[in-house]
Amino acid sequence: MIEAQTLAPGSKLPPERTLAEEFEISRVTVRQALIRMEAEGLIFREERRGWFVSPPRIRYDPTANTSFTESITKQGRVAGTTVLSKQQVAASKWISNLLRCAVGVPIFIISRLRSVDGRAVMVEQIHVKAKRCPGLLDYPLDQSMTDLMLEKFGIIEHRTQISMRPTALSDQPAKALGASVGTPSLYLSRTILDQLKEVVEFDQEFWRHDAIDICVSTVGNLEEETNG
Template identity: 40%
Template sequence: MPRSQAATIRESLSAQIDSGLLPLGSKLPSERELSELFSTTRITIKDALLALEAEGRIYREDRRGWFVSPPRLIYNPQYRSHFHDMVTRQQRQVETRVLSASTVLATPALSQELSLGPLAQLLQIRRTRSIDGRVVMYVEHHLKPEFFPGILQQDLSQSLTLIYQQRYDIRYGRSRFDIFPSAARGEVAQALTLAEGSPILLVFRINYDQHGRIIDCDHEYWRHDAIRITVDSHVAAGE
């Protein structure tokens, strides 16, 4: 069957990216400019751009337009060191910004996941992670307060893994992961400067310490174009 005009435009833009004529991180022309360039409607242009976004080739920022996606971060959920170390080992720049840190009432879902009783409290830390100056992840950490007294007064822009080790003599043991696609809504979309409903990848992790106790959990909301998840089962089996 003949290709649609949107598919032809997608292939043309993809070829421009592959050749470097549209460099990684560069801003695309506006949808109006693209519709004039390809002599088509903005609806057709939008279809082509959405297809490229779904592939992770481009991304959009609310009120700023479309950009060519930078190289993906190789993300190994089983990585034993802290996040900053994983990023810098790939010769990327990482920055963490703290949005809030407070004590909250555990939701029924968190109470079940963390084996809590009724009306239990948790320490909630909300942060964003930037790689090479672009916000790529919004994360909500929920900590059991009995393990981490006074942690909300620490510099939470630093690695929580290191704070756990250095201040509380707590180290991560095993973790359980759930990874699935989702859509950016509300504060997640705002933190990632995404339009409502944009595709994201949700990584939910429950963490145990070296003694097998559940100590915290993380909800990581990633720009889906920003990471490539890699797991080596051979390495995991040998640990």
């Protein structure tokens, strides 16, 4: 039905009982098929709403110094950002190791929800050294952080030390994405340096696994090797 476009991207699947009757199979078999299709990224669940056909994936290069909004717009899609929370805290031992700072120094933590064509696809948590960008939380934070850091604080960000792994959504990201706890997802973490190669930011992202196609460009790396 999806291949024949009887069910278009974003449309809701019929109830499990209806599918079982139409294909003359048990509801147990229907549920097994739906779970498998979810794992393959063909469909997705929304809490208390049911199953839906996954929209086309977006291309995403976590190594590129391009904002989320710019990347999505270039693909003819509509990007959205919602600030979930923002706060200043004292650096824990865990984050102090990642930001290469002392335990207890002020850290800004910003949580945001990202959407594509109105569908929530990613929750991110941004950790920033407060001393490098005083007053950051007073600015509109639904814009590109890369552009904001450059325009207001003169920080040119460079992404490095990127890690990715499959995981399942825990309670908080699942709630923000309107998904069930345990839904397959892609976890991505990224350390960001400034133009002086000092760590200024550490980001964590929790993606709906059916929403993205990871495409890493090697052009920049080849140019660096050539110039070196």
